[in-house]
Structure formats: structure tokens, C-alpha cells
Amino acid sequence: MHGKMKQLSTTDHIKSLRGRGSAVLKGFFMAVSQLTDFVLRFFKELFKPPYEFSEFAKQSYLIGNKSFLLVAITAFIMGLVLTIQSRPVLVEFGAESWLPSMVAVSIVREIGPVITALIFAGKVGSGIGAELASMRVTEQIDAMEVSGINPFKYIVVTRILSTTLMLPLLVIFADAIAIYGSYFGVNLKESVSFHLFFLQVFQKLDFTDVFPAFIKTFFFGFSIGLIGCYIGYNANTGTEGVGKAANSAVVFGSLMVFLVDMIAVQITSLFT
Amino acid sequence: MESIIIEIEHLKKSFGSNKVLTDINLQVKKGESVAILGKSGTGKSVLIKCLVGLLEADKGSIGILGKNISDLDENGLNEIRKKIGFLFQSAALYDSLTVRENLEFPLRNFPPKSEDELNAIVLEALQNVNLKEAIDKMPSELSGGMRKRVGLARSLILKPEIMFYDEPTTGLDPITSKEISRLILEMQRKYNTTSIIITHDVECARIASNRMVVIDDGVCIAEGTFKELSKSENKNVKAFFE
Ligand SMILES: Nc1ncnc2c1ncn2[C@@H]1O[C@H](COP(=O)(O)OP(=O)(O)OP(=O)(O)O)[C@@H](O)[C@H]1O
Numbered sequence: 001m002h003g004k005m006k007q008l009s010t011t012d013h014i015k016s017l018r019g020r021g022s023a024v025l026k027g028f029f030m031a032v033s034q035l036t037d038f039v040l041r042f043f044k045e046l047f048k049p050p051y052e053f054s055e056f057a058k059q060s061y062l063i064g065n066k067s068f069l070l071v072a073i074t075a076f077i078m079g080l081v082l083t084i085q086s087r088p089v090l091v092e093f094g095a096e097s098w099l100p101s102m103v104a105v106s107i108v109r110e111i112g113p114v115i116t117a118l119i120f121a122g123k124v125g126s127g128i129g130a131e132l133a134s135m136r137v138t139e140q141i142d143a144m145e146v147s148g149i150n151p152f153k154y155i156v157v158t159r160i161l162s163t164t165l166m167l168p169l170l171v172i173f174a175d176a177i178a179i180y181g182s183y184f185g186v187n188l189k190e191s192v193s194f195h196l197f198f199l200q201v202f203q204k205l206d207f208t209d210v211f212p213a214f215i216k217t218f219f220f221g222f223s224i225g226l227i228g229c230y231i232g233y234n235a236n237t238g239t240e241g242v243g244k245a246a247n248s249a250v251v252f253g254s255l256m257v258f259l260v261d262m263i264a265v266q267i268t269s270l271f272t
Numbered sequence: 273m274e275s276i277i278i279e280i281e282h283l284k285k286s287f288g289s290n291k292v293l294t295d296i297n298l299q300v301k302k303g304e305s306v307a308i309l310g311k312s313g314t315g316k317s318v319l320i321k322c323l324v325g326l327l328e329a330d331k332g333s334i335g336i337l338g339k340n341i342s343d344l345d346e347n348g349l350n351e352i353r354k355k356i357g358f359l360f361q362s363a364a365l366y367d368s369l370t371v372r373e374n375l376e377f378p379l380r381n382f383p384p385k386s387e388d389e390l391n392a393i394v395l396e397a398l399q400n401v402n403l404k405e406a407i408d409k410m411p412s413e414l415s416g417g418m419r420k421r422v423g424l425a426r427s428l429i430l431k432p433e434i435m436f437y438d439e440p441t442t443g444l445d446p447i448t449s450k451e452i453s454r455l456i457l458e459m460q461r462k463y464n465t466t467s468i469i470i471t472h473d474v475e476c477a478r479i480a481s482n483r484m485v486v487i488d489d490g491v492c493i494a495e496g497t498f499k500e501l502s503k504s505e506n507k508n509v510k511a512f513f514e
């Protein structure tokens with residue numbers, strides 16, 4: 001194989017590169033169309049009875065439970081570090097009293113949702129990718145189908161719905177903890193009462209900070225669940241498929257978070 | 273009553289350029305138990321998945337209980353699948369559910385009248401495979417043979433008219449293999465099912481089936497009883513009996 005490569009002339013090489021390029025492009029468009037089908041199927045099955053309430057509740061519980069602690073720790077550190085890092089700049093401008101509100105605004109608008117979503121993609125998205133891939137590989141999905149239970153409805157719809165609803169809750173929780181972390185950070189250098197700190201936080205935080213940020217977290221959750229399920233559900237047979245699915249779920253899930261974030265920013269700026 | 277309930281004609285299936293099945297023909301009568309033998313990778317699992325509509329055949333027809341599988345929509349397919357039990361090669365137990373929940377799963381669409389009745393059905397199924405004590409275990413706590421037995425119990429729980437077994441004994445020691453083969457035979461007699469058993473274990477085929485078909489290169493190359501096939505001159509058939 002190696003020897004053969006060497007004998008290729010330059011034109012051959014360019015040709016093969018072009019061939020590979022078009023194959024990648026073709027693969028990309030195939031994936032986009034398949035993903036679109038997947039989304040359409042999700043909405044079709046979502047509204048069709050019977051509804052799998054208990055599985056949905058179970059998944060929501062598991063998802064929340066799994067990421068709760070990790071999100072809490074990260075959020076606290078995030079608030080703390082952000083406060084410590086921002087202080088010198090504000091001190092330079094003599095605007096130290098702005099510290100709580102500035103940190104709170106950046107947490108609520110951007111850092112809270114995005115960091116939580118990224119952690120969520122790493123923990124929950126990869127978990128879903130691996131779980132579904134292993135169900136595919138070990139024929140569990142086939143077995144469900146044969147016993148007359150719609151596996152898409154039972155496995156995919158419940159999970160996507162759970163991630164869509166659980167991520168916003170986790171983000172609210174993370175924002176609160178991060179702001180508490182910020183309070184901790186402020187108090188390292190000066191002593192500000194809890195009451196005064198929160199007064200300063202909420203003085204600057206208004207509806208246009210909170211609402212769009214909250215709405216976009218639903219889309220984050222949806223994309224992460226969608227990508228995890230899509231990759232796992234369509235995983236290749238063979239055990240290496242499971243690891244690959246978990247990995248791709250994180251990579252593409254995180255990528256989707258940034259894409260959605262970019263779109264959300266554009267849309268929000270139209271209205272404000 | 274010797275009616276034909278499974279009829280496969282000129283079945284063809286390929287994946288891209290990989291021609292797996294080229295021309296499969298098979299008829300199974302009611303109450304019969306047919307073993308399909310073939311080397312690893314000849315497409316036995318593909319064949320059996322075509323039969324239940326998990327894979328779509330490229331050409332040819334598959335008739336089950338008088339219905340053509342490729343003509344059926346999802347509801348029609350589910351109607352047929354109700355009457356079919358399928359034991360997967362990997363047993364396919366649901367990892368996140370206990371043995372009890374695994375067995376209850378196929379009953380979701382046909383809920384028994386009471387909790388007691390459900391319990392009785394599950395217990396009977398486990399009793400059949402001698403695994404009553406495993407009822408509250410998770411699949412990860414079971415050995416390969418136990419998983420196969422639970423899989424068998426699960427696929428029989430709706431008392432299907434037709435059973436498909438995909439390599440029920442592969443990966444098990446000879447003693448457990450024999451046990452599973454006997455179990456299959458016993459269940460067949462008890463519930464009077466028609467079965468197709470995919471295997472490359474001649475011993476299992478001898479015990480559990482009354483007719484055997486050998487496939488190679490995508491076609492059936494021999495057919496007959498154990499006795500007939502063991503005298504075959506074809507070297508691909510002979511290879512199984514050595
Ligand atoms: N979903 C699929 N997509 C692409 N190729 C497949 C698929 N399923 C099976 N194949 C191919 O079909 C061929 C037959 O596979 P199959 O699993 O039916 O073999 P088998 O006879 O059951 O072997 P074994 O005894 O090892 O189980 C293999 O070459 C496999 O690569």
C-alpha cells in the first residue's frame with residue numbers, strides 16, 4: 001500500500017485528493033439530509049400516541065442526576081474565577097462597584113448557558129451516543145422493533161425530550177451557583193454583604209439579559225440530545241462503533257452548541 | 273394439516289457490492305422445525321432479519337402466515353410480529369432493565385388484566401428455562417448461557433406461533449449447548465411452534481430440528497434430514513459433519 005502511494009504521479013495525487021474531497025462533501029450532504037429526516041421523524045412520533053411518560057420521567061431523572069454535581073462544581077469555579085479575573089480591569093477604570101453586575105450579566109447571558117451545555121454534551125450527549133450505539137450493536141433496538149414496540153419513540157423521542165427540558169433547568173441552577181461563586185470571589189478582596197451583592201447583581205440584570213438566554217438553552221438541550229441519539233441510533237455494527245459514537249456525540253454536540261449560540265446572538269440582536 | 277406457513281422465493285439481498293444472499297428458496301410447514309446451517313458470514317442472520325422485516329430484501333418474496341412481508345406497512349408488520357418470537361444471536365437483553373422487566377417488555381402492548389396475572393406469566397416463562405432465581409438480577413450479572421436462556425424465555429412469552437432462533441448455542445460450552453437445544457425442543461413441543469433455527473452447530477440442529485438446509489455463497493446447497501445430509505458427498509456439506 002505504501003509503495004503504491006509513492007508511485008502515484010502528481011496529477012494522480014491531485015485527482016485522488018479531489019476524489020476524496022468530493023466524497024467528503026457527498027458524505028456531509030448525506031448526513032445533513034439524514035439528520036433532517038431524523039428531526040422530522042422526531043416531531044412526527046412526538047405527537048403520536050401512545051406516549052412513553054414513564055420512560056421520559058426516568059430519563060429526565062437520570063440525566064439530571066448524572067450532571068447535577070459536575071455542573072454545580074464547574075459553575076461555582078466559573079463564577080469565582082471570572083470575578084477574580086475581572087477585578088484588575090475594573091479597578092483600573094475605578095469601576096470596582098460594577099464587578100457583581102458585570103460578572104452576573106456575562107454569566108447569565110453567555111457563560112452559564114454555554115459552559116453548562118458543553119459539560120452536558122460531554123457527560124450526557126456522549127452517554128446517550130454510547131448507550132444507543134451499544135443497543136444497536138447488541139441488537140436491542142432490533143429486538144424492540146420485533147416485539148412491536150417502536151424503538152424510535154421509546155428510546156429516541158424520550159431522550160431528546162429529556163435533554164431539551166433538563167438543560168434549561170440545569171442552566172438556571174448553574175447560573176445561581178456561579179453568581180454565588182462570584183459573591184465568594186468578591187469577598188476575597190473586600191467585604192460586601194450578601195444583601196448588597198445581590199442588590200448590585202439584580203440592578204443591572206433585566207429581562208433582555210435573562211429571557212433570550214433562557215430560550216436558547218432549550219435549543220442547546222435539543223441539539224445535544226438530537227446529535228447523541230442520531231449518532232448512536234445509526235451506529236455501525238461492531239464494538240468499535242460504541243467508542244466512536246460516544247466520541248462523535250461530544251464533538252458534534254459541542255459544535256452544535258456554538259452554532260446555535262451564534263444563531264441565537266444574531267436573532268437576539270435583531271430585537272434589542 | 274400440513275399447510276405451508278413460511279415461504280421464501282428467490283430471495284436476494286446485497287449490501288452495496290457485497291452480494292450476501294443470491295437466491296434463497298425455502299418452505300416451512302406448520303409444526304416443522306427447520307435448521308439452517310452455514311459458515312460464519314454467509315448471511316444467515318441477514319436472512320432471518322429479512323423474514324421479520326428488520327431488513328428489506330432486494331428481490332424475491334417472503335410469505336409468512338399467508339402475508340407477503342414486503343407489502344405490509346408498519347401496522348401490518350406488527351400484526352405479524354405479534355405471532356413471531358425472535359431469539360437474537362446476542363440474546364439482546366435490555367441492559368438497563370432487570371430480568372423481570374425484560375420479560376415484561378413484550379407484554380406492554382398486551383397488558384394482562386392484573387398485576388398477579390403478569391407476575392404469573394413472567395414466573396412461568398422463567399420456570400420454563402429454570403432461571404427463577406435470576407428474576408431480579410440485571411443482565412450484566414448473568415453468564416452467557418443464562419442470558420441466552422432469559423432471551424429464550426422473553427421470546428416465548430407471547431406464546432408465538434413461529435419462532436426464529438439465531439445461533440442459540442454459539443459461544444456456549446457443549447454441555448450448556450445441549451441443554452439449550454433440548455430446551456428449544458421442549459418449548460417447541462409444549463407450545464407447538466413452527467421454527468427456523470439458524471446455527472453452525474450440527475449437534476443443536478440434530479437435537480432440535482427435523483429438517484436441515486445448508487446455505488453457502490448465498491444459495492441453498494443441500495436439504496434433508498440429519499441422516500441424509502450426513503451421507504452427502506458435497507464437500508461444503510460434509511465439512512459440517514466432521
Ligand atoms: N447491516 C448491514 N450492513 C452492511 N453489511 C451487512 C449488514 N449486516 C450484515 N452485513 C454483511 O452481510 C454478511 C453476512 O452477515 P451475517 O451477519 O448474516 O452472517 P452470519 O451468517 O450470520 O454469520 P455468523 O455465523 O458469524 O453470525 C457479512 O459480510 C456482513 O458484513
Ligand SMILES: [Mg+2]
Nearest residue numbers: 316317361439
Ligand atoms: Mg449471524
